[in-house]
Amino acid sequence: MDLYQELILEHSKRPHHAGLREPFDAEVHHINPTCGDEVTLRVDVSGTGADAVVTDVSYEAQGCSISVASSSVLAEEVIGHPVVEALETFEAMRAMLTSRGQVAGDETVIGDGVAFAGVSKYPARVKCALLGWTAFTDALARAGVDITSTSSASPQGVSS
Amino acid sequence: MTDVLPFTDGELAAIRGDFPILTRTVRDGRPLVYLDSGATSHKPTQVLDAERAFYEQHNAAVHRGAHQLAEEATDDFEAARATVASFIGAPADEVVFTKNATEAINLVAYAFSNAAPTDDPKDERFVLRPGDEILVTEMEHHANLVPWQELARRTGATLRWVPVAADGALDLTGLDDLLTERTKVFAFTHVSNVLGTVNPVAELAERAHAVGALVVVDACQSVPHLAVDVATLGADFVAFSGHKMYGPMGVGVLWGRGELLEVMPPFLTGGSMIELVTMERSTYAPAPQKFEAGVPNAAQAVALAAAVRWVEALGIERIHAHEAALVDLLQRGLAERPWVRVVGPPLGTPRGGAVAFVVDGVHAHDVGQVLDDAGVAVRVGHHCAWPLHRVLGATATTRASFAVHNTVAEVEALLAALDRVPVVFGLHTEREAS
Numbered sequence: 001m002d003l004y005q006e007l008i009l010e011h012s013k014r015p016h017h018a019g020l021r022e023p024f025d026a027e028v029h030h031i032n033p034t035c036g037d038e039v040t041l042r043v044d045v046s047g048t049g050a051d052a053v054v055t056d057v058s059y060e061a062q063g064c065s066i067s068v069a070s071s072s073v074l075a076e077e078v079i080g081h082p083v084v085e086a087l088e089t090f091e092a093m094r095a096m097l098t099s100r101g102q103v104a105g106d107e108t109v110i111g112d113g114v115a116f117a118g119v120s121k122y123p124a125r126v127k128c129a130l131l132g133w134t135a136f137t138d139a140l141a142r143a144g145v146d147i148t149s150t151s152s153a154s155p156q157g158v159s160s
Numbered sequence: 161m162t163d164v165l166p167f168t169d170g171e172l173a174a175i176r177g178d179f180p181i182l183t184r185t186v187r188d189g190r191p192l193v194y195l196d197s198g199a200t201s202h203k204p205t206q207v208l209d210a211e212r213a214f215y216e217q218h219n220a221a222v223h224r225g226a227h228q229l230a231e232e233a234t235d236d237f238e239a240a241r242a243t244v245a246s247f248i249g250a251p252a253d254e255v256v257f258t259k260n261a262t263e264a265i266n267l268v269a270y271a272f273s274n275a276a277p278t279d280d281p282k283d284e285r286f287v288l289r290p291g292d293e294i295l296v297t298e299m300e301h302h303a304n305l306v307p308w309q310e311l312a313r314r315t316g317a318t319l320r321w322v323p324v325a326a327d328g329a330l331d332l333t334g335l336d337d338l339l340t341e342r343t344k345v346f347a348f349t350h351v352s353n354v355l356g357t358v359n360p361v362a363e364l365a366e367r368a369h370a371v372g373a374l375v376v377v378d379a380c381q382s383v384p385h386l387a388v389d390v391a392t393l394g395a396d397f398v399a400f401s402g403h404k405m406y407g408p409m410g411v412g413v414l415w416g417r418g419e420l421l422e423v424m425p426p427f428l429t430g431g432s433m434i435e436l437v438t439m440e441r442s443t444y445a446p447a448p449q450k451f452e453a454g455v456p457n458a459a460q461a462v463a464l465a466a467a468v469r470w471v472e473a474l475g476i477e478r479i480h481a482h483e484a485a486l487v488d489l490l491q492r493g494l495a496e497r498p499w500v501r502v503v504g505p506p507l508g509t510p511r512g513g514a515v516a517f518v519v520d521g522v523h524a525h526d527v528g529q530v531l532d533d534a535g536v537a538v539r540v541g542h543h544c545a546w547p548l549h550r551v552l553g554a555t556a557t558t559r560a561s562f563a564v565h566n567t568v569a570e571v572e573a574l575l576a577a578l579d580r581v582p583v584v585f586g587l588h589t590e591r592e593a594s
Contacts, residue, residue, distance in 0.1 A: 001533045004526075004584055013586075035525055035541040035556045036549060062555055064523035065585070128525060 003122060004065065007115035011069035016076050021058035025143035030135035032127050037063030039071055039132050043139040045083060052083040052145060057136065064128050066119060071132030073112045078136070083145055089113070090133050097126050164481045167474075167564075175474065176565045178204035190535030193570045198353055198381060198514045198561025199539050200403045203467070210466035211408055214459040221455045223432055237458040240465035241448070244413060247468045248398070249389035254421060256414040256448040257461050261380045262303040264399035264414035265347070267427040267451060268376055269307040272345065273314045274425040283423040285344070285374060290316030293342040295373070297322040297330055297359075298551055299352045302544040304378040304399075308347055317344070324551050328355040328504035335367065343373040350382040350393075351512035354545045354559065355504030356487070358382075358512060365394030374420070380404055384471075384563075385513045386480045390415050402460065406563075407467035411460035414451070421447035428453040474564060483513045483562045486571055490515050490560060493575045499582060503552050516543070516559040519578075522585050524556035530584055531558070534577035536570075 020027075024042035031038050044056040057079055061071040078086035093113050096105040101121040105114040119129045141147050167175065176182050179202045186192050194202060214236060220229035222237040242252040258264040275286035288294070294308045298321050312319040320338050325331040330348075339346060346368040351358050365375045377395040382388050384405035390398055397420070402411040416424065426433055426444055430453040435443040444450045471479065491507050494500045494517055502517045519527050528540035539559045542549040549556065560574055581587075 001530075001584075003529060009585065035523075036546055037523075037525075037555065064525035064556075066525070122529070125525070125529070 002118040003125070005115040005118065007112055008065060008069040011072040011112070011115075012065035015061065015068055015072035017056075017058060017079060018060070018072065018075075019058055020060055021056060024056065024058065026139045028135050028139045028142060030131055030138065032063070032067065032131050034124075034127065035064070037061075037067050037128065037131060039063070039067070039135050041071070041132065041135040041139055043136065043143055045140070045143050045145060050082075050084060054078045054081055054083055054086050054140075059132065059135075061132065063131065064125075066116070066125055066128040067131045070116065070129045071135075073115070074132045074136055077111045077113060083140065087137070087140075087147060090137055093133055094130065096120060097129050164475070164477045166485070167478065167482055172565075172567060176567075178206065178470070179565055180205060180208075182565060186535050186537070187533060193534075193536040193573045195560040195562065195566065195570065195574060196537045196539050197384075197563035197566075198404070198543075198559065200409070201384065201406050201563050202565070203408060203463075204406055204470050206470050207406055207408065207463045207466045211459050211463035214462045219459075222458045223449070224455075233458055236462050237456065240458075240461040243465035243468050244461075245415075247472065248383065248413075248415060249391045250415050251418065253446075253448055254390075254415055254418050256416065256421070256451040257456055258399075258412040258414055258451075259410060259457065260403070260412035261378065261399045261401035262307075262412070264412045265304055265376065265378065266307045267414055268345075268397050268399075268416075268424075269311045270427040271424045272311055274427070276315055282425070285372075285420070286424055288315035288317040288344055290318075291342065292317040292344045293340070294319050295322065295338055295343050295346040295368075296320075297348045298324045299330070299355060299357065299545065299548045300347070300349055301353050301378060301380070302546070303380075304347050304349060304376075305547070308345075318342075322348070324355075324548060327506060327509075328352070328357045330357075330359060339367055339371055339373065341371050343368070343371055345374045345376060347376040347378070349378040349380075350388070350398075351379075351385070352504070352545075352548075353381045353512075353514060353561075354516045354543050354548055354557065356511035356514045356516075357505055358386075358510050362392070362394040365396075369394075381512045381514065385476075385483055387476045396420055402464040402467065405464075405467055406470060407464035408460045411457050411464050413464075416447070418447070421451070426450050426453070430454050432456070479564045482564055483566070484511070486562050486566055486568070487511055487513060487515055489568060490571050490574065493571065497575075497578070499587065500578070503554070503557060513563070514559055514561040516557040518552075518554050518557055519581055521587055522581055524554075524558045526585065527558045527578070527581055530581050531574065531577045534573065534580070536574050536577045538574070 024044045027042045029040045039061045041059040046055045057075045061068045092109040096103045107114045218232040220233035222234040245252040245255040275282040323331045368375045375395045376397040379398045379400040383400040398415040403409040433453040499520045524540040
């Protein structure tokens with residue numbers, strides 16, 4: 001079973017940058033209606049336009065190992081990085097996760113995110129892995145960042 | 161209850177042989193251990209054949225046309241109604257075919273708002289006004305909660321609910337304050353799809369009727385698993401789905417007391433459900449046609465009747481005893497694993513065909529994934545009962561739910577796969593209990 005890479009289990013047990021911190025420019029609360037997983041996520045951005053930098057991402061994630069680990073890797077990969085780069089990482093993650101196993105993921109772009117490559121073979125779990133990332137892009141938008149260069153639509157969840 | 165004979169190995173093999181899907185494998189060649197019949201059951205060949213035979217030999221729009229196929233299709237459809245009605249102890253004209261149980265409940269909920277005060281005289285029992293109350297319970301499936309929330313919103317009535325106690329039963333201590341002359345409708349489940357709790361329908365219905373409230377029962381998790389007789393159940397409306405009782409998807413049932421169906425306003429309107437139509441207005445056909453607008457799901461109704469006959473041939477009491485033994489076995493197995501917490505009534509309490517549980521420190525999605533890797537199909541999540549999961553203090557649970565084709569070996573397969581969960585997730589627990 002290639003879903004639960006050691007890296008994912010490590011991140012889920014000890015999520016990096018967890019907890020909600022000040023200061024922040026926007027806070028969002030996202031839910032996966034399939035299973036009730038929740039993430040509250042804050043972003044703090046400095047600078048504007050092409051110079052904008054993600055100075056902090058803090059979060060409280062309640063959910064499965066995939067969704068918690070995903071938020072942890074997200075924070076790891078975007079904190080301290082330019083917003084433009086963070087959005088590229090998001091796009092690369094999304095492309096990999098929605099590829100049904102066709103896209104392996106580029107470690108130079110998504111770092112520890114490559115550990116989630118196996119998730120893309122399990123369509124029911126893709127939303128778990130994207131929960132934190134879609135919350136992140138939503139928070140950026142609410143913080144006034146133009147994210148229109150990316151499309152933040154998430155795959156259709158199955159709720160009931 | 162009289163003693164019922166357990167299925168012999170030969171009988172169980174024959175039962176399993178009726179389900180083509182049980183011969184397939186999943187996840188790299190593993191036999192399918194299907195423990196998700198509470199979500200939807202598999203379909204025996206007899207049901208699939210019945211649906212196909214309808215289309216191959218009799219296909220026509222029922223209750224229309226004077227040609228022979230239309231006659232045959234209508235006869236088959238109405239015979240299916242009689243079969244399903246007889247199965248639940250009802251006269252045929254008290255059974256309405258719907259798309260599913262959700263639509264059946266919405267049909268009743270919309271009857272109330274369609275009867276909201278207007279120019280026409282309406283039966284007061286179906287009129288809701290601000291100040292009136294709708295009572296539900298905290299253990300409801302969303303299908304028996306959201307339609308009532310919406311009805312409250314449309315009419316200005318107030319939604320109230322009976323809480324769930326720690327043991328998974330309804331907490332009835334405050335029922336006298338919840339169920340009053342203001343209550344117009346009390347909607348609750350017969351058997352919880354998560355807890356397995358069997359609610360005392362007759363007692364609750366009696367108390368509801370004493371204050372003049374109508375009683376709507378969600379029987380999705382009871383009709384496939386235990387004998388349900390609407391004549392003695394005490395409810396006014398009973399909704400259940402076909403696809404959870406070996407029938408096809410796309411057909412559900414609403415049973416209603418004849419005198420209520422007669423005065424209840426329609427939900428969906430259009431063809432088939434009319435008596436007389438002019439450009440200005442229409443009058444409606446008698447029930448059940450009044451509630452079956454448009455060309456009905458005749459092929460699915462016919463297949464559902466085949467499912468009923470298949471169940472009746474086995475005997476619902478024997479099915480129930482077989483499933484209850486598996487539920488008991490699973491509960492005992494889980495009780496031996498201190499890192500598992502079963503929700504719902506304690507061991508020995510009568511239960512439906514579902515057992516939901518929490519593994520300490522591991523999210524249900526992850527539990528389900530490990531089980532799936534072993535070919536064991538369970539449901540994970542909140543099972544469309546999110547408010548109940550808040551009460552349980554669990555984001556999500558893992559649910560095994562049974563059907564008549566399940567076996568002791570499959571319960572053992574589930575438990576063996578479950579023992580991999582602490583290994584995969586590196587939990588240090590004493591899991592060596594025998």
